Amino acid sequence: MKRFCTAALFFVLLIAAWHWAYQARIWSPVLVPSPESVVRYLWEISLDGSLWSSTVVTMKRLLAGYVIGLLAGLPLGFLTARVQALRDTVGVLALGLQGLPSVCWVPLALLWFGQTEGAMLFVVVMGTLWSVILATETGVRNVNPIYVRAARTMGSEGVHTWVTVMLPASLPFIVSGMKQGWAFAWRSLMAAEIYVTILTGFGLGHLLHYGRELNAMEQVVGIMLVIVLIGLLADKILFSPWEKFLHRRWGTEK
Protein backbone atom coordinates (compact mmCIF):
# COMPACT_ATOMS: atom_id res chain seq x y z
CA MET A 1 0.00 0.00 0.00
CA LYS A 2 2.80 2.37 0.87
CA ARG A 3 4.54 1.49 -2.39
CA PHE A 4 1.32 2.09 -4.30
CA CYS A 5 0.92 5.53 -2.67
CA THR A 6 4.47 6.47 -3.54
CA ALA A 7 3.91 5.48 -7.15
CA ALA A 8 0.54 7.27 -7.33
CA LEU A 9 2.02 10.41 -5.84
CA PHE A 10 4.86 10.34 -8.32
CA PHE A 11 2.55 10.13 -11.31
CA VAL A 12 0.17 12.79 -9.98
CA LEU A 13 3.14 15.13 -9.58
CA LEU A 14 4.41 14.26 -13.04
CA ILE A 15 1.05 15.13 -14.62
CA ALA A 16 0.78 18.25 -12.50
CA ALA A 17 4.20 19.38 -13.71
CA TRP A 18 3.14 18.68 -17.29
CA HIS A 19 -0.05 20.67 -16.76
CA TRP A 20 1.89 23.53 -15.25
CA ALA A 21 4.40 23.55 -18.12
CA TYR A 22 1.50 23.72 -20.56
CA GLN A 23 -0.18 26.57 -18.67
CA ALA A 24 3.05 28.50 -18.38
CA ARG A 25 3.44 28.36 -22.18
CA ILE A 26 7.09 27.43 -21.89
CA TRP A 27 6.77 25.59 -25.18
CA SER A 28 4.39 26.10 -28.03
CA PRO A 29 1.04 24.37 -27.36
CA VAL A 30 1.40 22.74 -30.76
CA LEU A 31 4.47 20.91 -29.50
CA VAL A 32 3.33 20.23 -25.95
CA PRO A 33 -0.37 19.41 -25.72
CA SER A 34 -2.22 19.73 -22.45
CA PRO A 35 -2.89 16.57 -20.42
CA GLU A 36 -6.59 17.34 -20.83
CA SER A 37 -6.40 17.28 -24.63
CA VAL A 38 -4.59 13.96 -24.55
CA VAL A 39 -7.22 12.49 -22.26
CA ARG A 40 -9.97 13.94 -24.47
CA TYR A 41 -8.37 12.37 -27.54
CA LEU A 42 -8.06 8.98 -25.86
CA TRP A 43 -11.68 9.25 -24.70
CA GLU A 44 -12.83 10.00 -28.24
CA ILE A 45 -11.02 7.11 -29.87
CA SER A 46 -12.21 4.74 -27.23
CA LEU A 47 -15.80 5.91 -27.83
CA ASP A 48 -15.62 5.51 -31.60
CA GLY A 49 -13.94 2.12 -31.18
CA SER A 50 -10.78 2.93 -33.12
CA LEU A 51 -8.54 2.60 -30.05
CA TRP A 52 -9.85 -0.88 -29.44
CA SER A 53 -9.71 -1.99 -33.06
CA SER A 54 -6.16 -0.80 -33.66
CA THR A 55 -4.98 -2.31 -30.38
CA VAL A 56 -6.50 -5.61 -31.46
CA VAL A 57 -4.82 -5.39 -34.88
CA THR A 58 -1.43 -4.72 -33.32
CA MET A 59 -1.75 -7.35 -30.61
CA LYS A 60 -2.89 -9.97 -33.11
CA ARG A 61 0.21 -9.35 -35.20
CA LEU A 62 2.45 -9.36 -32.18
CA LEU A 63 1.02 -12.49 -30.57
CA ALA A 64 0.86 -14.49 -33.80
CA GLY A 65 4.49 -13.73 -34.65
CA TYR A 66 5.61 -14.21 -31.08
CA VAL A 67 3.97 -17.60 -30.73
CA ILE A 68 5.46 -18.74 -34.04
CA GLY A 69 8.88 -17.48 -32.93
CA LEU A 70 8.58 -19.36 -29.65
CA LEU A 71 7.32 -22.58 -31.19
CA ALA A 72 10.18 -22.56 -33.67
CA GLY A 73 12.81 -21.17 -31.32
CA LEU A 74 12.40 -23.62 -28.43
CA PRO A 75 12.98 -26.82 -30.43
CA LEU A 76 15.71 -25.16 -32.49
CA GLY A 77 17.41 -24.06 -29.29
CA PHE A 78 17.18 -27.60 -27.89
CA LEU A 79 18.64 -29.00 -31.09
CA THR A 80 21.48 -26.48 -31.32
CA ALA A 81 22.42 -27.28 -27.74
CA ARG A 82 22.58 -30.95 -28.55
CA VAL A 83 24.02 -31.21 -32.06
CA GLN A 84 27.50 -29.81 -32.57
CA ALA A 85 26.91 -29.31 -36.31
CA LEU A 86 23.84 -27.18 -35.58
CA ARG A 87 25.72 -25.18 -32.97
CA ASP A 88 28.37 -24.31 -35.55
CA THR A 89 25.75 -23.28 -38.10
CA VAL A 90 22.36 -22.25 -36.72
CA GLY A 91 23.97 -21.18 -33.44
CA VAL A 92 26.36 -18.79 -35.14
CA LEU A 93 23.60 -17.50 -37.41
CA ALA A 94 21.37 -16.85 -34.39
CA LEU A 95 24.14 -15.06 -32.56
CA GLY A 96 24.78 -12.80 -35.54
CA LEU A 97 21.15 -12.07 -36.32
CA GLN A 98 20.21 -11.49 -32.70
CA GLY A 99 22.75 -8.69 -32.66
CA LEU A 100 21.03 -7.07 -35.63
CA PRO A 101 18.61 -4.43 -34.33
CA SER A 102 15.28 -5.97 -35.18
CA VAL A 103 14.09 -2.76 -36.90
CA CYS A 104 16.57 -3.59 -39.63
CA TRP A 105 14.30 -6.43 -40.74
CA VAL A 106 11.62 -3.97 -41.87
CA PRO A 107 13.07 -2.96 -45.27
CA LEU A 108 13.83 -6.58 -46.14
CA ALA A 109 10.36 -7.71 -45.09
CA LEU A 110 8.77 -5.04 -47.27
CA LEU A 111 10.80 -6.04 -50.31
CA TRP A 112 10.03 -9.70 -49.82
CA PHE A 113 6.40 -9.56 -48.81
CA GLY A 114 5.23 -6.14 -49.98
CA GLN A 115 2.81 -4.17 -47.84
CA THR A 116 1.10 -7.24 -46.43
CA GLU A 117 0.39 -8.91 -43.11
CA GLY A 118 3.14 -11.34 -44.10
CA ALA A 119 5.70 -8.57 -43.78
CA MET A 120 4.47 -7.70 -40.29
CA LEU A 121 4.50 -11.30 -39.21
CA PHE A 122 7.99 -11.78 -40.59
CA VAL A 123 9.35 -8.80 -38.67
CA VAL A 124 7.86 -10.03 -35.40
CA VAL A 125 9.07 -13.59 -35.90
CA MET A 126 12.60 -12.35 -36.62
CA GLY A 127 12.50 -10.23 -33.49
CA THR A 128 11.52 -13.22 -31.35
CA LEU A 129 13.22 -16.21 -32.89
CA TRP A 130 16.93 -15.57 -32.44
CA SER A 131 16.70 -14.53 -28.80
CA VAL A 132 14.65 -17.60 -27.97
CA ILE A 133 17.04 -19.93 -29.79
CA LEU A 134 20.08 -18.50 -28.04
CA ALA A 135 18.51 -18.45 -24.59
CA THR A 136 17.21 -22.00 -24.92
CA GLU A 137 20.59 -23.22 -26.12
CA THR A 138 22.39 -21.56 -23.21
CA GLY A 139 19.79 -22.86 -20.78
CA VAL A 140 20.05 -26.46 -21.97
CA ARG A 141 23.83 -26.36 -21.95
CA ASN A 142 23.76 -25.14 -18.36
CA VAL A 143 21.54 -27.94 -17.07
CA ASN A 144 23.41 -29.89 -14.42
CA PRO A 145 23.99 -33.34 -15.98
CA ILE A 146 23.25 -34.95 -12.63
CA TYR A 147 19.56 -34.07 -13.11
CA VAL A 148 19.47 -36.20 -16.22
CA ARG A 149 21.23 -39.09 -14.50
CA ALA A 150 18.85 -38.89 -11.56
CA ALA A 151 15.88 -38.79 -13.93
CA ARG A 152 17.15 -41.86 -15.77
CA THR A 153 17.29 -43.88 -12.56
CA MET A 154 13.67 -42.87 -12.01
CA GLY A 155 12.60 -44.31 -15.33
CA SER A 156 12.62 -41.14 -17.39
CA GLU A 157 14.10 -41.18 -20.88
CA GLY A 158 13.90 -39.58 -24.31
CA VAL A 159 11.10 -37.10 -24.84
CA HIS A 160 9.96 -37.45 -21.23
CA THR A 161 13.37 -36.27 -20.00
CA TRP A 162 13.32 -33.34 -22.42
CA VAL A 163 9.89 -32.19 -21.35
CA THR A 164 10.05 -32.88 -17.62
CA VAL A 165 13.73 -32.23 -16.90
CA MET A 166 15.61 -30.29 -19.58
CA LEU A 167 12.81 -27.81 -20.22
CA PRO A 168 12.06 -26.83 -16.60
CA ALA A 169 15.75 -26.95 -15.65
CA SER A 170 16.59 -24.39 -18.33
CA LEU A 171 13.53 -22.25 -17.54
CA PRO A 172 15.47 -19.36 -15.94
CA PHE A 173 17.35 -18.84 -19.20
CA ILE A 174 14.34 -19.48 -21.41
CA VAL A 175 12.16 -16.95 -19.60
CA SER A 176 14.75 -14.21 -19.93
CA GLY A 177 15.12 -15.10 -23.61
CA MET A 178 11.34 -14.95 -24.04
CA LYS A 179 11.34 -11.53 -22.44
CA GLN A 180 14.06 -10.25 -24.69
CA GLY A 181 12.33 -11.74 -27.73
CA TRP A 182 9.11 -10.01 -26.74
CA ALA A 183 10.85 -6.67 -26.36
CA PHE A 184 12.58 -6.98 -29.73
CA ALA A 185 9.38 -8.07 -31.46
CA TRP A 186 7.35 -5.25 -29.94
CA ARG A 187 9.88 -2.61 -31.00
CA SER A 188 10.24 -3.88 -34.54
CA LEU A 189 6.49 -4.24 -35.01
CA MET A 190 5.99 -0.60 -33.96
CA ALA A 191 8.68 0.49 -36.41
CA ALA A 192 7.05 -1.51 -39.19
CA GLU A 193 3.60 -0.11 -38.44
CA ILE A 194 4.90 3.43 -38.40
CA TYR A 195 6.78 3.11 -41.67
CA VAL A 196 4.20 1.29 -43.72
CA THR A 197 0.50 1.49 -44.06
CA ILE A 198 -1.06 -1.90 -44.51
CA LEU A 199 -4.62 -1.80 -45.66
CA THR A 200 -5.62 -5.07 -44.01
CA GLY A 201 -5.46 -3.45 -40.59
CA PHE A 202 -4.58 -0.15 -38.94
CA GLY A 203 -2.49 -0.75 -35.86
CA LEU A 204 -1.29 1.55 -33.10
CA GLY A 205 1.84 2.46 -35.06
CA HIS A 206 -0.40 3.60 -37.86
CA LEU A 207 -2.31 5.92 -35.52
CA LEU A 208 0.99 7.30 -34.28
CA HIS A 209 2.12 7.92 -37.84
CA TYR A 210 -1.09 9.78 -38.70
CA GLY A 211 -0.78 11.84 -35.56
CA ARG A 212 2.47 13.15 -36.96
CA GLU A 213 1.04 13.69 -40.46
CA LEU A 214 -1.81 15.72 -39.01
CA ASN A 215 0.46 17.52 -36.58
CA ALA A 216 -1.88 16.32 -33.84
CA MET A 217 0.39 16.22 -30.81
CA GLU A 218 -2.35 14.99 -28.47
CA GLN A 219 -2.75 11.99 -30.77
CA VAL A 220 1.00 11.30 -30.84
CA VAL A 221 1.33 11.56 -27.07
CA GLY A 222 -1.91 9.66 -26.43
CA ILE A 223 -0.88 6.70 -28.58
CA MET A 224 2.58 6.70 -27.03
CA LEU A 225 0.90 6.40 -23.64
CA VAL A 226 -1.18 3.47 -24.87
CA ILE A 227 1.94 1.75 -26.19
CA VAL A 228 3.71 2.22 -22.87
CA LEU A 229 0.72 0.83 -20.99
CA ILE A 230 0.52 -2.22 -23.22
CA GLY A 231 4.22 -2.86 -22.60
CA LEU A 232 3.70 -2.68 -18.84
CA LEU A 233 0.61 -4.88 -18.97
CA ALA A 234 2.36 -7.48 -21.11
CA ASP A 235 5.14 -7.63 -18.58
CA LYS A 236 2.66 -8.14 -15.74
CA ILE A 237 0.49 -10.67 -17.53
CA LEU A 238 3.02 -12.61 -19.59
CA PHE A 239 6.22 -12.58 -17.60
CA SER A 240 5.50 -11.74 -13.98
CA PRO A 241 3.92 -15.13 -13.23
CA TRP A 242 6.95 -16.93 -14.66
CA GLU A 243 9.37 -14.74 -12.80
CA LYS A 244 7.49 -15.18 -9.55
CA PHE A 245 7.60 -18.91 -10.08
CA LEU A 246 11.36 -18.79 -10.71
CA HIS A 247 11.98 -16.63 -7.64
CA ARG A 248 9.91 -18.89 -5.46
CA ARG A 249 11.35 -22.18 -6.63
CA TRP A 250 14.97 -21.27 -7.29
CA GLY A 251 15.13 -18.74 -4.48
CA THR A 252 16.89 -16.23 -6.70
CA GLU A 253 17.25 -12.64 -5.60
CA LYS A 254 14.36 -10.33 -6.42
Add this chain to the structure above:
Amino acid sequence: MTLATELSAPPGARLAIDKVSKWFETSRGRVHALDDISLQVSEREFVCLVGPSGCGKSTLLNMIAGLEMPDQGSVVTAGQPVKGPSRERMMMFQESALFPWLDAFGNVMFSLKRKPGLSEPERREVAEYYLRLVGLEKFMHANIHELSGGMKQRVALARALAPNPRVLLMDEPFAALDALTREQLYGDLQRIWAQRHVTIVFVTHNVREAVSLGDRVVLFSPHPGRIREEFRIDLPRPRDINSVEVAGYATRITRALKDRMEHGAGI
Protein backbone atom coordinates in the same frame (compact mmCIF):
# COMPACT_ATOMS: atom_id res chain seq x y z
CA MET B 1 0.64 -53.84 -7.73
CA THR B 2 -1.15 -52.58 -4.70
CA LEU B 3 -0.56 -49.84 -2.23
CA ALA B 4 0.24 -52.35 0.49
CA THR B 5 3.05 -53.98 -1.50
CA GLU B 6 4.34 -50.53 -2.40
CA LEU B 7 4.64 -49.55 1.22
CA SER B 8 5.95 -52.83 2.61
CA ALA B 9 9.62 -53.78 2.49
CA PRO B 10 10.70 -54.93 -0.99
CA PRO B 11 11.87 -58.45 -1.75
CA GLY B 12 15.61 -58.69 -1.19
CA ALA B 13 18.07 -58.70 -4.04
CA ARG B 14 21.48 -60.26 -4.30
CA LEU B 15 24.11 -58.35 -6.17
CA ALA B 16 26.86 -60.11 -8.10
CA ILE B 17 29.67 -58.13 -9.66
CA ASP B 18 31.90 -60.45 -11.62
CA LYS B 19 35.37 -59.54 -12.98
CA VAL B 20 34.33 -56.04 -13.98
CA SER B 21 36.82 -53.72 -15.69
CA LYS B 22 36.27 -50.25 -17.03
CA TRP B 23 38.35 -47.78 -19.01
CA PHE B 24 37.65 -44.16 -19.88
CA GLU B 25 38.96 -42.25 -22.85
CA THR B 26 39.99 -38.79 -21.68
CA SER B 27 41.95 -35.91 -23.15
CA ARG B 28 44.94 -37.17 -21.12
CA GLY B 29 44.60 -40.61 -22.63
CA ARG B 30 43.09 -43.86 -21.45
CA VAL B 31 42.23 -44.07 -17.77
CA HIS B 32 41.93 -47.52 -16.24
CA ALA B 33 39.14 -46.79 -13.77
CA LEU B 34 38.34 -50.30 -12.52
CA ASP B 35 40.36 -53.48 -12.78
CA ASP B 36 38.88 -56.93 -12.36
CA ILE B 37 36.40 -56.12 -9.62
CA SER B 38 34.42 -58.98 -8.14
CA LEU B 39 32.04 -58.37 -5.29
CA GLN B 40 29.08 -60.28 -3.94
CA VAL B 41 26.48 -58.49 -1.87
CA SER B 42 23.90 -60.69 -0.22
CA GLU B 43 20.24 -59.88 0.24
CA ARG B 44 19.63 -57.00 2.62
CA GLU B 45 23.28 -56.46 3.26
CA PHE B 46 24.71 -53.01 3.93
CA VAL B 47 28.09 -52.72 2.20
CA CYS B 48 30.36 -49.69 2.35
CA LEU B 49 32.96 -48.98 -0.32
CA VAL B 50 35.90 -46.96 0.98
CA GLY B 51 38.91 -45.56 -0.80
CA PRO B 52 40.70 -42.41 -1.85
CA SER B 53 39.07 -40.39 -4.59
CA GLY B 54 39.70 -41.56 -8.12
CA CYS B 55 39.65 -45.26 -7.29
CA GLY B 56 36.47 -45.88 -9.24
CA LYS B 57 33.86 -46.06 -6.48
CA SER B 58 31.40 -43.82 -8.31
CA THR B 59 32.05 -45.65 -11.55
CA LEU B 60 31.20 -48.97 -9.92
CA LEU B 61 28.03 -47.53 -8.41
CA ASN B 62 27.01 -46.09 -11.78
CA MET B 63 27.46 -49.51 -13.32
CA ILE B 64 25.27 -51.15 -10.70
CA ALA B 65 22.70 -48.41 -11.34
CA GLY B 66 22.88 -49.16 -15.05
CA LEU B 67 23.97 -45.61 -15.90
CA GLU B 68 27.24 -46.97 -17.26
CA MET B 69 28.21 -50.31 -18.77
CA PRO B 70 31.29 -52.35 -17.85
CA ASP B 71 33.85 -52.92 -20.60
CA GLN B 72 34.50 -56.40 -19.23
CA GLY B 73 32.69 -58.60 -16.76
CA SER B 74 29.09 -58.49 -15.64
CA VAL B 75 26.80 -56.99 -13.05
CA VAL B 76 23.82 -59.11 -12.01
CA THR B 77 21.09 -58.12 -9.56
CA ALA B 78 18.43 -60.53 -8.37
CA GLY B 79 19.47 -62.95 -11.08
CA GLN B 80 19.06 -60.39 -13.89
CA PRO B 81 22.01 -58.85 -15.76
CA VAL B 82 21.97 -55.06 -15.50
CA LYS B 83 21.21 -53.58 -18.91
CA GLY B 84 20.18 -50.06 -17.99
CA PRO B 85 18.69 -47.97 -15.20
CA SER B 86 15.75 -49.40 -13.32
CA ARG B 87 13.60 -48.41 -10.39
CA GLU B 88 14.74 -51.63 -8.75
CA ARG B 89 18.09 -49.90 -8.17
CA MET B 90 17.83 -46.31 -7.02
CA MET B 91 20.71 -43.92 -6.53
CA MET B 92 21.45 -41.04 -4.17
CA PHE B 93 24.16 -38.53 -5.06
CA GLN B 94 26.48 -36.32 -3.05
CA GLU B 95 24.80 -33.20 -4.41
CA SER B 96 21.18 -34.01 -3.68
CA ALA B 97 20.31 -33.76 -7.40
CA LEU B 98 16.83 -32.63 -6.38
CA PHE B 99 14.93 -30.71 -9.04
CA PRO B 100 14.61 -27.06 -8.00
CA TRP B 101 11.53 -26.49 -10.17
CA LEU B 102 9.53 -28.93 -8.02
CA ASP B 103 8.81 -28.79 -4.30
CA ALA B 104 9.83 -31.61 -1.96
CA PHE B 105 6.63 -33.53 -2.63
CA GLY B 106 6.94 -33.01 -6.38
CA ASN B 107 10.45 -34.42 -6.30
CA VAL B 108 9.29 -37.59 -4.60
CA MET B 109 6.33 -37.82 -6.97
CA PHE B 110 8.70 -37.62 -9.94
CA SER B 111 10.14 -41.01 -9.14
CA LEU B 112 6.62 -42.48 -8.92
CA LYS B 113 5.13 -40.81 -11.99
CA ARG B 114 6.47 -43.36 -14.40
CA LYS B 115 5.82 -46.32 -12.17
CA PRO B 116 3.03 -48.39 -13.69
CA GLY B 117 0.15 -49.94 -11.79
CA LEU B 118 -0.51 -47.08 -9.38
CA SER B 119 -3.34 -44.59 -9.49
CA GLU B 120 -2.65 -40.91 -8.95
CA PRO B 121 -4.10 -40.84 -5.39
CA GLU B 122 -2.04 -43.94 -4.56
CA ARG B 123 1.10 -42.24 -5.83
CA ARG B 124 0.38 -39.26 -3.64
CA GLU B 125 -0.15 -41.52 -0.68
CA VAL B 126 3.15 -43.33 -1.32
CA ALA B 127 5.02 -40.02 -1.67
CA GLU B 128 3.56 -38.75 1.59
CA TYR B 129 4.44 -42.00 3.32
CA TYR B 130 8.12 -41.72 2.38
CA LEU B 131 8.37 -38.04 3.25
CA ARG B 132 6.95 -38.95 6.65
CA LEU B 133 9.41 -41.82 6.93
CA VAL B 134 12.34 -39.40 6.60
CA GLY B 135 10.70 -37.00 9.05
CA LEU B 136 9.75 -34.26 6.62
CA GLU B 137 5.96 -34.30 6.89
CA LYS B 138 6.03 -30.61 7.80
CA PHE B 139 8.09 -29.72 4.73
CA MET B 140 6.17 -31.52 1.98
CA HIS B 141 5.57 -28.36 0.04
CA ALA B 142 8.79 -26.57 0.83
CA ASN B 143 10.88 -25.29 -2.05
CA ILE B 144 14.21 -27.05 -2.38
CA HIS B 145 16.28 -23.90 -1.80
CA GLU B 146 14.54 -23.41 1.54
CA LEU B 147 15.76 -26.75 2.87
CA SER B 148 19.01 -27.26 4.77
CA GLY B 149 21.64 -29.62 3.39
CA GLY B 150 20.48 -32.40 5.69
CA MET B 151 16.84 -31.94 4.76
CA LYS B 152 17.72 -31.99 1.08
CA GLN B 153 19.39 -35.36 1.53
CA ARG B 154 16.33 -36.59 3.40
CA VAL B 155 14.14 -35.62 0.46
CA ALA B 156 16.62 -37.32 -1.84
CA LEU B 157 16.40 -40.44 0.33
CA ALA B 158 12.60 -40.35 0.22
CA ARG B 159 12.77 -39.92 -3.55
CA ALA B 160 15.12 -42.87 -3.88
CA LEU B 161 13.00 -45.09 -1.62
CA ALA B 162 9.63 -44.16 -3.12
CA PRO B 163 9.63 -46.58 -6.08
CA ASN B 164 10.41 -49.32 -3.52
CA PRO B 165 13.79 -50.35 -4.95
CA ARG B 166 15.46 -53.58 -3.95
CA VAL B 167 18.91 -51.99 -4.05
CA LEU B 168 19.81 -48.54 -2.80
CA LEU B 169 23.02 -46.99 -4.10
CA MET B 170 24.45 -44.06 -2.16
CA ASP B 171 27.41 -42.07 -3.52
CA GLU B 172 28.95 -40.07 -0.66
CA PRO B 173 25.49 -38.81 0.29
CA PHE B 174 26.56 -37.14 3.52
CA ALA B 175 30.00 -35.85 2.51
CA ALA B 176 28.88 -32.26 2.15
CA LEU B 177 27.07 -32.08 5.51
CA ASP B 178 28.29 -30.85 8.89
CA ALA B 179 29.17 -33.45 11.53
CA LEU B 180 26.06 -32.99 13.65
CA THR B 181 23.62 -33.28 10.77
CA ARG B 182 25.56 -36.27 9.52
CA GLU B 183 25.23 -38.09 12.81
CA GLN B 184 21.48 -37.55 12.81
CA LEU B 185 21.30 -38.97 9.32
CA TYR B 186 23.36 -42.03 10.33
CA GLY B 187 20.74 -42.75 12.97
CA ASP B 188 17.86 -42.21 10.54
CA LEU B 189 19.43 -44.28 7.81
CA GLN B 190 20.00 -47.21 10.19
CA ARG B 191 16.44 -46.95 11.47
CA ILE B 192 15.03 -46.88 7.94
CA TRP B 193 17.27 -49.70 6.81
CA ALA B 194 16.17 -51.83 9.76
CA GLN B 195 12.58 -51.16 8.71
CA ARG B 196 12.93 -51.56 4.94
CA HIS B 197 15.91 -53.85 4.75
CA VAL B 198 16.91 -52.99 1.22
CA THR B 199 20.35 -53.97 -0.03
CA ILE B 200 22.56 -50.90 0.31
CA VAL B 201 25.85 -50.10 -1.38
CA PHE B 202 27.24 -47.00 0.26
CA VAL B 203 30.29 -45.11 -1.01
CA THR B 204 32.30 -42.92 1.31
CA HIS B 205 35.85 -41.87 2.00
CA ASN B 206 35.08 -41.53 5.69
CA VAL B 207 36.23 -44.73 7.42
CA ARG B 208 34.32 -44.13 10.65
CA GLU B 209 31.17 -43.52 8.67
CA ALA B 210 31.70 -46.81 6.86
CA VAL B 211 32.29 -48.72 10.09
CA SER B 212 29.28 -47.31 11.86
CA LEU B 213 26.94 -48.09 8.95
CA GLY B 214 28.15 -51.19 7.14
CA ASP B 215 27.91 -54.92 7.70
CA ARG B 216 31.02 -55.01 5.58
CA VAL B 217 33.61 -52.44 4.53
CA VAL B 218 35.35 -52.94 1.20
CA LEU B 219 38.62 -51.13 0.72
CA PHE B 220 39.57 -49.83 -2.75
CA SER B 221 42.91 -48.63 -4.06
CA PRO B 222 43.41 -46.40 -7.10
CA HIS B 223 45.26 -46.51 -10.45
CA PRO B 224 43.67 -48.76 -11.47
CA GLY B 225 40.72 -49.15 -9.11
CA ARG B 226 40.99 -52.48 -7.32
CA ILE B 227 39.49 -54.12 -4.27
CA ARG B 228 42.23 -54.46 -1.65
CA GLU B 229 40.69 -55.83 1.44
CA GLU B 230 37.39 -56.50 3.13
CA PHE B 231 36.43 -56.10 6.74
CA ARG B 232 33.36 -57.61 8.34
CA ILE B 233 31.99 -55.32 11.05
CA ASP B 234 30.56 -57.44 13.84
CA LEU B 235 29.05 -54.76 16.01
CA PRO B 236 25.49 -54.68 17.30
CA ARG B 237 23.13 -52.03 15.91
CA PRO B 238 22.31 -49.27 16.28
CA ARG B 239 25.91 -48.16 16.35
CA ASP B 240 27.26 -44.91 17.60
CA ILE B 241 29.96 -43.35 15.46
CA ASN B 242 31.68 -42.04 18.58
CA SER B 243 31.89 -45.41 20.35
CA VAL B 244 35.19 -47.07 21.21
CA GLU B 245 34.33 -50.17 19.16
CA VAL B 246 33.74 -48.15 16.02
CA ALA B 247 36.95 -46.24 16.64
CA GLY B 248 38.81 -49.55 17.03
CA TYR B 249 37.67 -50.89 13.66
CA ALA B 250 38.26 -47.53 12.05
CA THR B 251 41.85 -47.43 13.25
CA ARG B 252 42.56 -50.86 11.80
CA ILE B 253 41.02 -49.99 8.46
CA THR B 254 42.73 -46.61 8.28
CA ARG B 255 46.05 -48.30 8.92
CA ALA B 256 45.42 -50.76 6.10
CA LEU B 257 44.41 -47.86 3.86
CA LYS B 258 47.62 -45.99 4.60
CA ASP B 259 49.74 -49.08 3.96
CA ARG B 260 48.11 -49.49 0.60
CA MET B 261 48.65 -45.88 -0.31
CA GLU B 262 52.30 -46.03 0.63
CA HIS B 263 52.79 -49.21 -1.35
CA GLY B 264 50.93 -47.67 -4.24
CA ALA B 265 53.18 -44.62 -4.19
CA GLY B 266 56.27 -46.83 -4.04
CA ILE B 267 55.47 -48.67 -7.26
